[in-house]
Amino acid sequence: MNRQSWYPPPSRPRPVEGGLQARSRRGAIGATWWSERFVSVLESIGLGSRLQRGRNYARRGQVISLDVDAGAVTAQVQGSRARPYRVRIGLAAYGKTQWTKLEQALAGDAWFAAQLLAGEMPEQIEELFAAQELPLFPATASELSMDCTCPDWQVPCKHLAAVFYLLAEAFDDNPFAILAWRGRDRDTLLDNLAAVRSAGPPPADRQRTGKPLDDCLEHYYDLAVPLPATGLPAISSVGLLDQLPSVAIMVRDNDLVKLMRAAYAAFGESDITG
Template sequence: MPDPDPFWWRDAEPAKARKVEGGIQINSTRGPVARSWWSQRFLSVLESLGVGGRLSRGRSYARAGQIVSLDVDAGGAVAQVQGSRPQPYKVRIGVPAFGKAEWAAVAQALVDDASYAAVLLGGEMPRDIERVFEAVGLSLFPASNRDLSMDCTCPDFAVPCKHLAAVFYVLAEWFDADPFQILALRGRDRETLLEELRARRTAALPSDPAASSGALADVMDTYWHAGPGLPERLAGAHTPPDALLDQVPRFAIDVRGEQVTDLLRPAYRAMAGEDAELVTGP
């Protein structure tokens, strides 16, 4: 009896994939997928590891929404990708997660330079955050092929296959929207990391309330006084009451051939006690 699934058939799946209703897809319809520097860095790392040359195989899958589900957690991402067969393929992309001691060293390094925490709280990835990890002997992005594992249940022998590649594209776009997803792969979600940063910053504050209050008490007599030269500058400054109207964009319509802002100027001056006759009339 002939083999129902011969060797020559197992090296690739038919090209026509089954359509997925409500699948996960990337928003980019053409051109580069990654917009932020950290997503571009993620894809460039894959290229340096010899993965990037085959990523384009999954771009059409990612744009068509063939990914049924995708979950990112410490140590990797797990997804289901619909191919041509009835059952979606199971895809896993793994990276080593850092331990508690390693993340403690990273958190302390981030606290030591307040600018890092400020950028992270703003929802972005600090440009030189890789240096923070390198300083404590770690790598934020995969440093070698040993830092990256890829598995898919499809019959394609190529690694990455189109299903893995599609997941990489979706991850890159997810990283654009939330850089903390990259940190989550390494073992720290957003809330856990920020809570640890806040705790370390609080612990670094002076423990003696008297010491901190004494510094303020020393300057209480002059705390509310203006600096030298400031009163003179304020006294000489005069802002016209209708200056705000100069910042208003031109209205799309005019009233009897006059701009709306010009019609409002007499009212602004009247409220300031100037040119009241322009409002009340003769």
Template sequence: MPEPDPFWWRDEAPARPRKVEGGIQINSTRGPVARTWWSQRFLGVLERLGVGGRLSRGRSYARAGQIVSLDVAAGGALAQVQGSRPQPYKVRIGIPAFGKAEWTWVTQALAGEASYAAALLNGEMPREIETVFDGVGLSLFPADQRDLAMDCSCPDYAVPCKHLAAVFYVLAERFDADPFQILALRGRDRDTLLEELRARRAAAAPPDENGGVAALADVMDVFWTGDTGLAERLSGAHTPPDAILDQVPDFAITVRGEHLTELLRPAYRALAGED
């Protein structure tokens, strides 16, 4: 009688996933996926939360275009990922969205620093933006595992499964192209945030001669011009331009019988436009 196979319980070799026509895939064919600091930070946070060790399982799915659809909105991302079964698996990644009051704090802090607003208006994520969120008691990226919900309809017990992992890779590459999708997860879309920033920056601008807020285009000719009376108020009494020569010790050298300081005096006056 033959000996029973000690590995009779082992699973069959996994079936290959069904090919998707026109699926969503990452552009990176090798090496790191994230190119910008904010996408690298996103994947780094996943590593810290213990998720990153399993991300590599989904890299081939992400590169093969197995993601059928992906929608990013306030509170998370929903996707369909094609596996070996006929129906795509439903994937959900949840990140809590901030409320109106919380976004008011964030927007006010961002608008208070011109460089932050300028970077966002230019489609970039300021490096200090995490500090801004921290300053109002919030976190831009998931702070702990309670800040990150993951669910997939596949039978794999591992979290994240390769379908969830594939979506994380596509999200990271999308964040490279559009950092506002990170903010959208937390509850603010691009247009709403930029409109609020513009409104707050305009409200903080100096008033025009009629008491209203002057548009930047209307004050560009004097934007870098200081108060015309400031120099006079700071300088006090008029000081002759050649007064400094009176503080210079006498030189032993003379030129045609004239002291050197006296020869220089007309030049100092000429430079000041007094001669």
């Protein structure tokens, strides 16, 4: 008897209406450097041959849903059974302290900050993460936790592989999903980068030190320097007449201002002060 007769025929997945389909119909999946990097990392750690089995699932639209959250990608994949399988791909999300360190490094480079604030993913961002000893992509299979409710004992199964490929295309559409998987959503990241860059270095006078307040209370209200003596400037009487508006008053056919000017001159041109 042929040994292959012991095995059941390969099962066919149930068709799905409105499933998530990979845009790539042939060849590699992933159009941007970050999605290609994601797939290449997975293939380089020994998942490539198994990922290929899910490529057909991804292109047929067997994945019903796909969600990216901090530390976990969850999905539903329709297989040969009536109930879709639940898939989860876990990756360690960085905490608040780690992201503060990353955000300061990103904000410290004007080029990185400008590209991220413009909604673009800098090509050297992977190196920046590595310099902080916080890798952006998983480097080994042990960094990923992969679960599927299907009966297949192999990990990753074709359902997990299908999610990997659609995840790569999701990264094409939204590169910030990679960062969200690591624990920082787009809006929070951009807000924090803008805040770090606007804060700038602390003012120099914040570093100054002086005497304690208790040692200064006795003379707290004393003047540091004497106030200068001030007074109104001396004004010439003739100058006062020059500042008068036009006065249409006549005294015995004589202009009033002319009479006053003659009177001031008779007083000896004395200066007055107010």
